[in-house]
Amino acid sequence: MLGNAGTKLDILILGDAHLYHDHGGPIAFDPEGLLSTITGIVNVIAGYLAGVYIQRKGKNFECIAKLLMMGALLIGLALFWGQFFPIAKKLWTSSFVLLTIGLDLVILGILIYAIELKNIKWGTNFFLIFGRNSLAIYLLSELLLVIFQLVQVQHGLSFYNWINKVFYQVIFPGAFGTLVFAVSFMLLCWFVGYLMDKRKIYIKI
Structure with missing residues (x-):
């Protein structure tokens, strides 16, 4: 991860302080x-x-x-x-x-x-919801992720990690629980897009 040409170039040109640090690692790796x-x-x-x-x-x-x-x-x-x-x-x-x-x-x-x-045509409307408001749904997913990670439920445990630990991992232990969590997060964003579509609200550039 840290020995590839891309990372070396990023550190050389941009500097370590201006790059993404995964999980707070001491060395930058920017995907x-x-x-x-x-x-x-x-x-x-x-x-x-x-x-x-x-x-x-x-x-x-x-x-x-x-x-x-x-x-x-x-x-x-x-x-x-x-x-x-x-x-x-x-x-x-x-x-x-x-x-x-x-x-x-x-x-x-x-x-x-x-x-x-x-x-x-069966099932296509589900995906059309994403297509009609792709920008808004994408920005919502990023914003929600940041909020979920910033809100602290327990000491050192964000809401994002807490709900995965106490709910999804209890019902579906392991990698499958993480998958169900991700799908649930996606469906939450989709539902907001669905409500926007019902009200004919479309955000485009």
């Missing part, structure tokens, strides 16, 4: 550093290009086939490149970029086939 931001931009550009391609080509079998083929090719390249350059989300490595773009293209192709061509 959104300079190098990882550059590779992250590639994902954004790829998403834009995929959207432009779908708009121009139309939602048809040829479009779906090309999305699936390109996705499979990128996934194959990612798995090959990952043997030499690790697939790491925290570092947002180039192999991770190839893998995520490949998976996205495959998922896009499947969704276009199911929703647009086969007209399977």
Whole structure:
């Protein structure tokens, strides 16, 4: 974690004091550093290009086939490149970029086939709630997380850790309890988005 080029570059240019310190560690490790931001931009550009391609080509079998083929090719390249350059989300490595773009293209192709061509609409409104107010829901999730971590319930124990410890870990011990906690947090943010959608409140740039 601390021996990668991204961290060394961040410390060299920005300095240790200006970087993210995970769990209060003495040495900085920023998962959104300079190098990882550059590779992250590639994902954004790829998403834009995929959207432009779908708009121009139309939602048809040829479009779906090309999305699936390109996705499979990128996934194959990612798995090959990952043997030499690790697939790491925290570092947002180039192999991770190839893998995520490949998976996205495959998922896009499947969704276009199911929703647009086969007209399977069941369950789509759940995800549309996120899409209609994605900025507001994202900011809410960040704000709630900060509030939950700042509110102290017991000495040295935040509300965030307390509710996980006394509720979720009691009912669902271990990693599964952490997953249920995360899903519950996500559904809380979704519910706020649902209320905003019902009232036709949309926050966009």
